[in-house]
Amino acid sequence: MLNLRDMQYSDIAAVAKLEQSATEFPWSVKNFEDSLKANHKAWVFLNDAQQIYAFTIVQKVVDEAHLLNICVAPNAQGNGFGRQILEHVINYANTVSSVLIVLEVRSSNKRAQNLYMRAGFNEMSIRKGYYPAKDGREDAVLMGLDLDLLSLFSEK
Ligand SMILES: CC(C)(COP(=O)(O)OP(=O)(O)OC[C@H]1O[C@@H](n2cnc3c(N)ncnc32)[C@H](O)[C@@H]1OP(=O)(O)O)[C@@H](O)C(=O)NCCC(=O)NCCS
Numbered sequence: 001m002l003n004l005r006d007m008q009y010s011d012i013a014a015v016a017k018l019e020q021s022a023t024e025f026p027w028s029v030k031n032f033e034d035s036l037k038a039n040h041k042a043w044v045f046l047n048d049a050q051q052i053y054a055f056t057i058v059q060k061v062v063d064e065a066h067l068l069n070i071c072v073a074p075n076a077q078g079n080g081f082g083r084q085i086l087e088h089v090i091n092y093a094n095t096v097s098s099v100l101i102v103l104e105v106r107s108s109n110k111r112a113q114n115l116y117m118r119a120g121f122n123e124m125s126i127r128k129g130y131y132p133a134k135d136g137r138e139d140a141v142l143m144g145l146d147l148d149l150l151s152l153f154s155e156k
Pocket of ligand 1: 023069078079109111118
């Protein structure tokens with residue numbers, strides 16, 4: 001069972017540091033502040049010592065949920081937390097009656113793409129040069145999970 005709570009402004013320093021340790025192009029502190037200001041749904045996940053080891057941020061837009069960020073600390077990766085956090089996001093999206101969850105992921109980030117595909121996401125399109133990269137720009141894969149379709153399968 002995940003130990004989680006809403007992200008607070010006072011968590012941002014720790015969350016930004018965590019993301020810096022996990023990705024090459026992390027959000028800035030201001031990105032996190034803007035996200036909380038915009039009332040995006042943001043959770044932090046705590047270990048037994050009540051330290052943050054993961055977070056996720058979701059933006060609800062009409063009947064869609066946009067997964068803006070998901071991150072697990074490097075020393076906690078590979079233990080199924082990413083998968084459980086994604087399940088939490090899917091449950092949330094269902095609770096607020098979203099019909100679709102969408103997200104962008106770097107074309108080189110096969111690990112995250114694997115995680116999303118296992119959860120039932122499909123590739124919808126490619127956004128050319130969406131991300132900054134070491135050598136210029138990198139494409140984003142736009143992925144989506146149709147929740148109506150998912151509920152049809154899970155009812156069987
Ligand atoms: C992507 C991320 C959230 C996954 O979190 P995690 O806790 O490691 O994920 P899990 O342990 O639940 O593993 C989920 C799936 O990832 C893949 N995976 C896990 N460990 C892996 C490894 N060492 N190598 C390759 N794939 C791996 C597998 O497909 C796994 O599914 P399975 O083991 O059930 O077959 C995490 O790696 C992360 O925070 N990465 C940096 C930030 C990032 O890339 N976020 C996504 C932005 S779109």
